[in-house]
Amino acid sequence: MAGVVEWGLLVIFTLCGVNGDSPLYSNEPALRCPPDADPKRCIFKGHQTDEYLFNIDGNNLSVTYGVAYFQMPCLKGVPLDSNLLPSFGRVTAVPRLTLRGCALPEGPLAEVLTARNLSLPAISTLNLYNIPPDSNALTQDHFHLLNLTILSVTSEAPLSVSADFLRNLTLSDLRLVNVNLTSDSLHQLPQTLRLLSIKRSDLEDLPVIALKRFITLNRLEVESKRLHSAPLQVVASLRSVEIRAPLVELTVGAELKNASFSLAAPAPGGSCFVERLMLFGVEEHILQAWLQRCSNIHTLVYRCAAGGSVGREPLQGSGVKTLREFHVRNCRLRDVEPRWLAAATGLLVLDLSSNKIEALPAELVVTCEGLQEASLRNSGAKKADVRALTTATTLRSLDLSYNQLGDLCPTAAEHNPNAVSLLSRLVELRKLELLNTGVTRLCADWRRDLAWLSDLNLRYNNITELQREDFKWRREITSTIDLRNNPIHGLVYASREYRASRESGETASVTIELDSELQCDCGMYWYARSLQDRGGAPARVSLGPLVCTGGTALEDMSLEELVCTVPSPPCPKDCICTAHGGGITVRCNQVGMKRPPDLPSDLSSITLLDLAHNNITEMPTAVMLPTGIMMLNLSYNDLERVNSEAVSSYLGKPGRQLWLAGNPFLCTCENVDGLSALRANSASVSDWEALRCTDGKAIAGVEITTLCTSSLTFSAPLATLCVAAVLALVSVAVFLASPRVRKHIKWLLWRRWPDGWDEEEKDDTNYEYDAFVSFSHCERERAQVVASRLEGMGRRLCVHHRDWRPGELITAQIVSSVHSSRRTIVLLSDQYLASPWPRAEFRTACAHAQRSTSARLVLVLLPELSALPEALSSHPDLAAFVASNTYLEWEDPFFWEKLERAVPVPKVEPITRY
Numbered sequence: 007m008a009g010v011v012e013w014g015l016l017v018i019f020t021l022c023g024v025n026g027d028s029p030l031y032s033n034e035p036a037l038r039c040p041p042d043a044d045p046k047r048c049i050f051k052g053h054q055t056d057e058y059l060f061n062i063d064g065n066n067l068s069v070t071y072g073v074a075y076f077q078m079p080c081l082k083g084v085p086l087d088s089n090l091l092p093s094f095g096r097v098t099a100v101p102r103l104t105l106r107g108c109a110l111p112e113g114p115l116a117e118v119l120t121a122r123n124l125s126l127p128a129i130s131t132l133n134l135y136n137i138p139p140d141s142n143a144l145t146q147d148h149f150h151l152l153n154l155t156i157l158s159v160t161s162e163a164p165l166s167v168s169a170d171f172l173r174n175l176t177l178s179d180l181r182l183v184n185v186n187l188t189s190d191s192l193h194q195l196p197q198t199l200r201l202l203s204i205k206r207s208d209l210e211d212l213p214v215i216a217l218k219r220f221i222t223l224n225r226l227e228v229e230s231k232r233l234h235s236a237p238l239q240v241v242a243s244l245r246s247v248e249i250r251a252p253l254v255e256l257t258v259g260a261e262l263k264n265a266s267f268s269l270a271a272p273a274p275g276g277s278c279f280v281e282r283l284m285l286f287g288v289e290e291h292i293l294q295a296w297l298q299r300c301s302n303i304h305t306l307v308y309r310c311a312a313g314g315s316v317g318r319e320p321l322q323g324s325g326v327k328t329l330r331e332f333h334v335r336n337c338r339l340r341d342v343e344p345r346w347l348a349a350a351t352g353l354l355v356l357d358l359s360s361n362k363i364e365a366l367p368a369e370l371v372v373t374c375e376g377l378q379e380a381s382l383r384n385s386g387a388k389k390a391d392v393r394a395l396t397t398a399t400t401l402r403s404l405d406l407s408y409n410q411l412g413d414l415c416p417t418a419a420e421h422n423p424n425a426v427s428l429l430s431r432l433v434e435l436r437k438l439e440l441l442n443t444g445v446t447r448l449c450a451d452w453r454r455d456l457a458w459l460s461d462l463n464l465r466y467n468n469i470t471e472l473q474r475e476d477f478k479w480r481r482e483i484t485s486t487i488d489l490r491n492n493p494i495h496g497l498v499y500a501s502r503e504y505r506a507s508r509e510s511g512e513t514a515s516v517t518i519e520l521d522s523e524l525q526c527d528c529g530m531y532w533y534a535r536s537l538q539d540r541g542g543a544p545a546r547v548s549l550g551p552l553v554c555t556g557g558t559a560l561e562d563m564s565l566e567e568l569v570c571t572v573p574s575p576p577c578p579k580d581c582i583c584t585a586h587g588g589g590i591t592v593r594c595n596q597v598g599m600k601r602p603p604d605l606p607s608d609l610s611s612i613t614l615l616d617l618a619h620n621n622i623t624e625m626p627t628a629v630m631l632p633t634g635i636m637m638l639n640l641s642y643n644d645l646e647r648v649n650s651e652a653v654s655s656y657l658g659k660p661g662r663q664l665w666l667a668g669n670p671f672l673c674t675c676e677n678v679d680g681l682s683a684l685r686a687n688s689a690s691v692s693d694w695e696a697l698r699c700t701d702g703k704a705i706a707g708v709e710i711t712t713l714c715t716s717s718l719t720f721s722a723p724l725a726t727l728c729v730a731a732v733l734a735l736v737s738v739a740v741f742l743a744s745p746r747v748r749k750h751i752k753w754l755l756w757r758r759w760p761d762g763w764d765e766e767e768k769d770d771t772n773y774e775y776d777a778f779v780s781f782s783h784c785e786r787e788r789a790q791v792v793a794s795r796l797e798g799m800g801r802r803l804c805v806h807h808r809d810w811r812p813g814e815l816i817t818a819q820i821v822s823s824v825h826s827s828r829r830t831i832v833l834l835s836d837q838y839l840a841s842p843w844p845r846a847e848f849r850t851a852c853a854h855a856q857r858s859t860s861a862r863l864v865l866v867l868l869p870e871l872s873a874l875p876e877a878l879s880s881h882p883d884l885a886a887f888v889a890s891n892t893y894l895e896w897e898d899p900f901f902w903e904k905l906e907r908a909v910p911v912p913k914v915e916p917i918t919r920y
């Protein structure tokens with residue numbers, strides 16, 4: 007088996023070896039030390055793809071060779087004609103040849119190349135780069151037998167050349183850098199050139215006769231500190247020119263389209279139809295002169311000399327009309343003339359990047375009606391300068407990066423709901439770049455007003471948190487907000503956003519890119535929950551994978567881990583309060599607490615209160631518990647008595663749970679009410695089976711109804727007592743015959759009123775009214791019925807459409823009405839719950855009632871109210887009240903009697919009205 011594999015490999019090697027031209031498949035490297043070289047002085051070290059490594063006389067040499075190129079650097083002390091240099095194993099054709107740092111040999115290059123086994127006719131491009139200073143001069147001899155079309159020569163010191171050094175070549179491209187060309191050699195350059203580039207030269211002159219010879223020259227590049235004249239008009243074929251010289255004289259031909267001049271460039275003679283013009287380091291008046299002379303400029307790139315400035319006079323001339331793109335760089339924009347760009351009405355692109363802006367006039371671009379792109383990148387721009395650009399409402403792309411602009415949104419201090427950011431007028435904007443501008447948040451009006459914005463780059467800024475509004479981005483088009491490299495540590499994403507995302511079911515069209523590590527605590531709860539529920543983008547906005555500090559992906563965190571510790575205060579002493587997305591958990595265990603802790607209103611969203619293992623002797627009443635509480639653990643305390651009111655009001659709300667095991671409950675007659683209440687709600691008492699009497703009996707097994715009778719054994723004293731009782735009953739029966747007493751008894755039997763209502767506020771004379779009627783406008787008639795009925799019986803009522811003083815603030819009137827009335831009667835209907843003013847009245851009354859010892863709020867459920875649980879589900883304050891208080895039902899047959907009782911007639915005359 008192994009033999010077959012080896013044989014197969016051998017076949018492959020042999021086949022490849024035959025086709026030896028290709029270096030890639032050869033079994034032997036294409037390059038190696040020449041056979042006649044001293045093996046101690048030239049060592050082949052191996053090759054990787056196109057790189058061949060040698061060590062020659064102790065120095066590393068890296069030669070690159072691919073199918074179309076061969077590049078070899080020279081080593082110090084190893085001349086090009088040395089037989090130590092690597093050579094090909096067979097004659098090899100390579101079209102592009104580069105020698106780097108090689109001094110020119112005395113004889114033809116052809117000899118050197120043939121010795122390396124390179125095929126001469128194949129070479130069409132020769133690059134002689136970095137010729138060292140001590141090289142021989144370049145002569146015609148060097149190119150003997152070479153048929154080149156492209157030649158580049160760069161030298162480290164001015165390289166001497168013979169006048170006719172290129173005589174036998176038919177070049178199309180010639181690039182010379184630091185070559186000492188005489189005007190004599192210029193006259194002998196190949197006529198066939200299409201590109202001529204002469205840089206770092208001392209050229210003094212571009213002789214007309216020399217230039218005229220070039221009939222195919224397309225592009226000319228010249229760099230010389232001594233060139234003063236460029237008669238380019240004589241080269242009719244010239245389309246592109248780049249000259250860096252102190253020119254004083256210049257002519258151009260009609261074919262010239264691209265022109266770039268540095269140092270100095272007088273406005274040209276000849277016919278100028280340049281379309282793309284670059285002027286670097288020339289004075290502003292020269293720019294103006296070009297615009298006067300050339301009528302077809304589309305793109306103008308202007309760069310000031312160091313410390314130069316621009317913009318002090320309006321751009322003028324025929325070239326301004328055609329201007330589409332204007333790039334200004336390296337200038338100081340100081341005292342800019344407001345009409346600087348006024349004539350450039352066709353401008354599409356204005357690039358003022360890399361400048362030192364001192365102030366831009368507000369009118370700068372008002373006449374540029376079609377402006378589409380603008381940039382102030384890295385130009386020292388301030389907000390006022392940005393404002394100058396925002397008059398161009400047609401802008402589609404704006405780059406303000408690398409300017410210290412700070413927060414761009416209207417500040418809260420502005421108090422104006424219509425305040426907008428600087429950019430809100432740019433409604434056509436597609437692309438906005440604000441990298442490193444000190445931005446701290448995304449502005450609401452970008453989301454609202456910039457409907458087409460699809461590419462918002464905010465990298466390298468100071469945004470620390472994603473706001474809830476940031477999740478409301480919505481675009482018809484897909485868009486990206488890049489927030490990478492911002493110190494973002496969290497999101498504002500609460501249950502509200504969670505619900506909205508569940509309901510909307512929209513797919514995200516906006517992607518926010520983040521790369522910072524987030525603080526994964528209770529703040530991330532709802533977003534994480536959304537992620538888990540939806541398994542995809544949980545909002546209109548997709549955030550990509552989020553990473554928590556420490557590197558864990560948010561998706562891999564369990565919801566239980568996403569919590570925050572609430573400090574003390576507000577957390578009560580000796581307790582541990584933990585906030586999570588669903589609410590706050592308060593645990594106070596084994597701290598010897600004698601009564602339930604006072605829970606501050608800051609902790610209103612408490613859902614669990616764990617007071618197990620303490621010494622609490624009394625159950626907390628409804629008033630002491632937060633309204634949202636769902637779990638209350640009182641197990642292992644010192645509770646002996648069960649407060650039936652507390653149990654019923656707490657467990658009256660569906661879904662609540664209670665723990666009570668481990669308390670020394672008294673199973674006696676006096677505790678019957680409480681134990682009955684527990685039994686009635688035993689489904690909600692989670693450890694019902696574990697509740698014990700002091701004697702160890704399970705309360706679940708006790709026959710509660712017998713607690714009061716079981717100890718009764720008929721004895722003589724008891725018999726006497728019974729007789730007395732019978733007598734008493736008889737007298738009561740007589741007493742009951744009086745109708746007034748009957749009515750009183752009926753109230754006692756109903757037992758529906760909270761304790762407070764049975765006691766009159768006898769000395770409470772400071773009320774202007776006996777009741778204030780709160781109702782929605784739909785229940786006006788009923789309110790009138792209530793008012794006339796109660797007033798007919800001597801009570802004073804406050805009804806807002808009748809008793810409110812005109813012109814006073816509604817909110818103030820509500821407060822004053824509630825406070826000056828002994829009771830507030832709320833006529834509760836669906837309309838009531840939907841209207842803001844009645845609800846405000848309710849809240850005020852509720853707050854007032856809580857501060858008072860006697861009940862002040864009389865809730866009347868009208869037939870117009872839909873089923874109570876649904877109606878209350880969205881009104882937690884109301885739900886809390888209904889859960890712990892009694893209410894009247896309009897359709898109750900005893901409604902009027904109950905109402906009259908609920909609104910007592912004052913014992914003392916009320917104070918006179920104003």
Ligand SMILES: *[C@@H]1O[C@H](CO)[C@@H](O)[C@H](O)[C@H]1NC(C)=O
Binds near residue numbers: 064065066
């Ligand atoms: C030559 O290259 C080898 C690795 O290829 C390296 O270890 C060595 O230092 C190099 N020698 C010189 C003189 O740069």
Ligand SMILES: *[C@@H]1O[C@H](CO)[C@@H](O)[C@H](O)[C@H]1NC(C)=O
Binds near residue numbers: 122
């Ligand atoms: C050049 O190639 C031939 C084979 O074509 C080979 O015999 C000779 O050794 C090579 N010369 C050098 C200097 O490598």
Ligand SMILES: *[C@@H]1O[C@H](CO)[C@@H](O)[C@H](O)[C@H]1NC(C)=O
Binds near residue numbers: 146147149
């Ligand atoms: C240049 O070409 C001429 C004739 O075209 C020829 O006589 C001369 O030898 C060539 N010179 C070199 C250095 O190849």
Ligand SMILES: *[C@@H]1O[C@H](CO)[C@@H](O)[C@H](O)[C@H]1NC(C)=O
Binds near residue numbers: 153154
């Ligand atoms: C030189 O190369 C060109 C094409 O690159 C070819 O047309 C011409 O015939 C060649 N001249 C010589 C003398 O080989």
Ligand SMILES: *[C@@H]1O[C@H](CO)[C@@H](O)[C@H](O)[C@H]1NC(C)=O
Binds near residue numbers: 188
């Ligand atoms: C360039 O060549 C001319 C004449 O050959 C010579 O006078 C001049 O010094 C040279 N310039 C440099 C910088 O070598």
Ligand SMILES: *[C@@H]1O[C@H](CO)[C@@H](O)[C@H](O)[C@H]1NC(C)=O
Binds near residue numbers: 468
């Ligand atoms: C941005 O944050 C850095 C580091 O916190 C701070 O030095 C810099 O002043 C902030 N910049 C702005 C504009 O708020």
Ligand SMILES: *[C@@H]1O[C@H](CO)[C@@H](O)[C@H](O)[C@H]1NC(C)=O
Binds near residue numbers: 621
């Ligand atoms: C509190 O209760 C524990 C047992 O639950 C008991 O050991 C302790 O003595 C009690 N402390 C007080 C002050 O009653």
